[in-house]
Amino acid sequence: MAEKRDITRHRKRLTLRFGTVTPTRLAYTEDVSANGLFIKTTNLCPPGTRIQIELTLPGEDSVFLEGMVRWTKKVPPQMIHLMKKSGMGIMITKFIAGEQAYRSFIDELHAR
Template sequence: MAEKRNIGRHRKRLSLRFGIESPTRLAFTEDISDHGLFIKTTNICPPGTRLQIELTLSDNDSVFIEGMVRWTKKVPPQMIHLVRKSGMGVKILRFIAGEETYRTFVSNIPGKP
């Protein structure tokens, strides 16, 4: 199925922690953009859930984000490595800390569309 959105998403695996009250669950990104990210996890939250996210960039800088789950795809834990999209699409609502660092990181990803 063709991508319907005109948003520059970049495949990038980054370590992160996320949670409703505080970022306690460990996960990874599948892709990121200026406006959101995809969290690869079996611990999904329903659409509309606000999340606190601590994202670790490849140079060990941390970015703190408040985001909202926009869509989910639940896959059994034993199949997560076989399916490309398994987790949550999250829209960035606001940056708590590190906005400039995040924007610079995204703009410098090689092969950016």
């Protein structure tokens, strides 16, 4: 199936925490873009859920943001490392802190 989005996505593994009220669940990104990210996890939230995310950029900069779950793909926990996509696609809806650090990080990925 062909990619329908025209936004450049970069494969990047970053540590993050997420949750519906406070970011407490540990996970990783699979890819990132200027408008969203993919969280690799077996702890899924239903599409439409607003979640809080604390993302750790290289260099230990932290970014706090709010996102909305756009889609999910559920995979059994023992299979998560074998599947290409297992987790949640997130659309960034609001930056709480660290927006400039995140934008600079994405710009740096575009320049490579």
